[in-house]
Structures are given as structure tokens and as C-alpha cells.
Amino acid sequence: MILTIECLDMEIKDLSETLENVKAEVIKKFGVSKAEAAQAEHRDILNNLQAEIIKRKRRKFQCDSRDYETGQVYTWREERNRQHPRRSSDGLPAYPNTEEEGLLSYREIQPFLGAGPNYQHTAARKMNPRLPIAREAYPQRQKNCNFGNKR
Numbered sequence: 001m002i003l004t005i006e007c008l009d010m011e012i013k014d015l016s017e018t019l020e021n022v023k024a025e026v027i028k029k030f031g032v033s034k035a036e037a038a039q040a041e042h043r044d045i046l047n048n049l050q051a052e053i054i055k056r057k058r059r060k061f062q063c064d065s066r067d068y069e070t071g072q073v074y075t076w077r078e079e080r081n082r083q084h085p086r087r088s089s090d091g092l093p094a095y096p097n098t099e100e101e102g103l104l105s106y107r108e109i110q111p112f113l114g115a116g117p118n119y120q121h122t123a124a125r126k127m128n129p130r131l132p133i134a135r136e137a138y139p140q141r142q143k144n145c146n147f148g149n150k151r
Contacts (some may be wrong), residue, residue, distance in 0.1 A: 027035045067073060 023035070023039075026038070029037075
């Protein structure tokens, strides 16, 4: 983290020097009044853009916090195109119980590249993110009490 901050500080210094050089060139080329007018216009555009981004992020945060408070939490893996997952009759998200069920329901909803509902493609399968990942067991180490503990 500290290394990242140090690198960014160096980049900020380099960019500040470059900015000063470019400002001097613009003032020399167009004059002080036109350069200041252009800078003011750019500053206004950037301020408006920043205000719009802040407003959008605040609205998204409020929507997400409202969803969290009501228990309507979703994940991006499950719902890439929709903001909110499908709900069951009791108000909770409808998750498949098994991997096969999840694959079947996904296939019925979205065929692969518009190939139609009967198209079977095994490489583009979606997995249920709640199922545990199948992993190989780690090899067990033999404990050697005499190794490294000499006094």
C-alpha cells in the first residue's frame, strides 16, 4: 500500500510539471484571457460531471442499502442483466437446490448465443455460486519433531 502511494505521489509530481508546461504553452499560443476562459469552461464541465457521478453513486448506494435492509441482496454472478433477483412466494431469492437444477433453469431461460432452446452446449454452463468448489485434498505433511528444534 505504501509503495502504491509513493508511486502515485511520483506520478502526481510528473503530471503537475507536465500540466504547468502545457498551461504555459497554451497561454503563449492563445493569450492569457482565452486560456483562462478555456480553463474555466473545462473546470465547469468537470465539476458538472463530478456532481453527476456523485449523484448517481449516491442513488445507487441508497438503492443497495434499501435492498439490504429488506433482505433483497443479490450477486453480480447470478444477475448480470437484472438489478434484482427473482423472488419466491415468501420474498426470498429463488435459488436452485442442486447444480443440475440450476443448469437446467438457466438453459431454459437463456439459450447459448440465441441458438434456440434445444441447443446443448456444455462449455458455456453456469454454476450455482452457492455450491462448494470441488478441490483436490492437500497432501498431508509428516510432522518431524527433531527438525529445527535443537536447543
